Amino acid sequence: MGKIVLELDVMMAKRHMSLGELAEIVGITNVNLSKIKNNKVNAIRFSTLSGICQALDCEPGDILKYVPDEE
Amino acid sequence: MGKIVLELDVMMAKRHMSLGELAEIVGITNVNLSKIKNNKVNAIRFSTLSGICQALDCEPGDILKYVPDEE
DNA sequence: CAACTTTTTATCGTTTTTCGATAAATAAGT
DNA sequence: ACTTATTTATCGAAAAACGATAAAAAGTTG
Numbered sequence: 534m535g536k537i538v539l540e541l542d543v544m545m546a547k548r549h550m551s552l553g554e555l556a557e558i559v560g561i562t563n564v565n566l567s568k569i570k571n572n573k574v575n576a577i578r579f580s581t582l583s584g585i586c587q588a589l590d591c592e593p594g595d596i597l598k599y600v601p602d603e604e
Numbered sequence: 605m606g607k608i609v610l611e612l613d614v615m616m617a618k619r620h621m622s623l624g625e626l627a628e629i630v631g632i633t634n635v636n637l638s639k640i641k642n643n644k645v646n647a648i649r650f651s652t653l654s655g656i657c658q659a660l661d662c663e664p665g666d667i668l669k670y671v672p673d674e675e
Numbered sequence: 676c677a678a679c680t681t682t683t684t685a686t687c688g689t690t691t692t693t694c695g696a697t698a699a700a701t702a703a704g705t
Numbered sequence: 706a707c708t709t710a711t712t713t714a715t716c717g718a719a720a721a722a723c724g725a726t727a728a729a730a731a732g733t734t735g
Contacts (some may be wrong), residue, residue, distance in 0.1 A: 535657070552683095564683080564724080568723090569686085569722095573652075574722065575651060576650060577647060582670075585687075586641045586670040587670070592665060593608060593664055594665015599657040623710075633695060634694075642711095652693085
């Protein structure tokens with residue numbers, strides 16, 4: 534069973550955006566964004582994902598990856 | 605404020621997969637998958653998204669799009 | 676090193692929402 | 706007309722995001 538991984542670091546670096554800034558723009562707490570960024574949540578609201586994509590000017594595919602498990 | 609749109613029809617057609625089949629493979633009811641497919645949910649569990657990607661052999665970016673609103 | 680900022684981790688509580696079960700309606704196919 | 710597939714609708718329960726707060730860890734700078 535593969536899994537979905539969220540990779541924010543690359544796009545954040547590309548946009549020179551800190552976690553605090555991004556959280557502010559998206560409208561969630563930095564604590565929650567930290568959890569999202571470190572894959573500590575097992576679901577995400579489209580409103581949140583939308584905010585991230587808008588703030589980072591990217592597509593969901595730029596930050597969401599499907600990782601099949603080796604086997 | 606843009607929004608996230610989930611587009612399953614294209615990949616499902618490409619894989620010749622019906623809603624019923626896909627629901628069975630992913631492990632959710634066809635009723636729920638229907639709601640997901642028609643954007644009646646405002647969040648999604650990564651486990652569900654993962655199952656869909658695995659079943660359709662695709663990436664999240666193939667079915668999730670960020671749509672900015674015209675203005 | 677010391678002071679400061681940023682990020683991460685940890686609890687707790689509230690609110691939101693997926694998802695299931697079920698039934699019914701609509702659409703599509705034969 | 707009959708059968709199958711999909712969509713819509715209600716209700717309830719379980720899961721989980723998210724907030725608030727505090728504290729720890731990590732990174733930065735003079």
